[in-house]
Every structure is written in structure tokens, then in C-alpha cells.
Amino acid sequence: MATRCPCLSGLPYAECCEPLHRGDADAPTAEQLMRSRFSAFALGDADYLLATWxxxxxxxxxxxxxxxxxxxxxxxxxxxxxxxxxxGEVEFEAFWRSPGDRGSQRERSAFVRDGGRWFYVAEA
Structure with a gap:
């Protein structure tokens, strides 16, 4: 059984965010970059987060x-x-849990395409 992508796109991870995380593809839209960055947070991939910032x-x-x-x-x-x-801008809410707490982060993020690639810039 294929592992579901953490971004909840409905696709398996191997068909959604994994190719972006491996560097095999670039996100075609700001939303897809946002989704791949969420998946990187979920999987603990700080290198990908920095590379797409x-x-x-x-x-x-x-x-x-x-x-x-x-x-x-x-x-x-x-x-x-x-x-x-x-x-582009993407507004999202991301939900988290820790051993003694839970919550969410709601943000409207700004993205820019530079050199043909989408990058996260900052909170809009």
C-alpha cells in the first residue's frame, strides 16, 4: 500500500511531494510549493525548507x-x-500536536517565481 502524502492532496507521497523533496521536479504552482513545504515540516526535512525559501x-x-x-x-x-x-499567495491552516499540547498555525504566505522556480518569501 502506498504511503499517503502528508500534504493531504489525496495522492501517494511518491506521486506528490516526494519528487519535489528529492529534487527530481520543481513545484509548478505556489500552492504545490506550499503543500511540499508542509510535507517537509511533517517529515522533518529542514534542508528542503531552506532550499525553497x-x-x-x-x-x-x-x-x-x-x-x-x-x-x-x-x-x-x-x-x-x-x-x-x-x-502568488496561499492562505492555509496547518495543525500540529506535541506531547502536551496541540494547535494550529494560520498564515497567508507570499511566494515568488525566480529563475523558473517557486520560492517561499514570507508571511504576506
Whole structure:
């Protein structure tokens, strides 16, 4: 049985975010990049998160909380960010659990296409 993608697209991980995480493909839209970044948080892939963060706002390092488990992503809204756009925004809510707590993060994120690739810039 194929492993379901953490981004909850409904596709198996091998057909959804895994090719992006491996570097075999680039996200065609801002939303797909957002989904792949959520999956990277869920899987603890800090290298992918840094690689898809625009150099103008990227931190030097990124430490993920190993006790935080990201388990659900809801896409609320999107603006532009399509295959022919250069900018886009995606509003989402991401849900997490830790040993003694649970919660969610709601954000509207800005993305830019630079050199033919989508990058996360910052909270919009």
C-alpha cells in the first residue's frame, strides 16, 4: 500500500511531494510549493525548507522541533501563483500536536517565481 502524502492532496507521497523533496521536479504552482513545504515540516526535512525559501528572506539555519508533529493542512485561499504567474499567495491552516499540547498555525504566505522556480518569501 502506498504511503499517503502528508500534504493531504489525496495522492501517494511518491506521486506528490516526494519528487519535489528529492529534487527530481520543481513545484509548478505556489500552492504545490506550499503543500511540499508542509510535507517537509511533517517529515522533518529542514534542508528542503531552506532550499525553497527565497534567498532574500531565508534564515542561515533552521532547527525543527522534533516533538512537534504536523498532521493536517487546509488550504483556505490562493491568489495568483499559477504556472504562468511570477507572484502568488496561499492562505492555509496547518495543525500540529506535541506531547502536551496541540494547535494550529494560520498564515497567508507570499511566494515568488525566480529563475523558473517557486520560492517561499514570507508571511504576506
Amino acid at each position: 527565497h534567498p532574500s528572506t531565508r534564515p542561515a539555519t533552521l532547527e525543527l522541533d522534533a516533538e512537534l508533529r504536523w498532521y493536517r493542512l487546509d488550504i483556505i485561499d490562493r491568489s495568483a501563483g499559477g504556472p504562468l504567474d511570477t507572484h
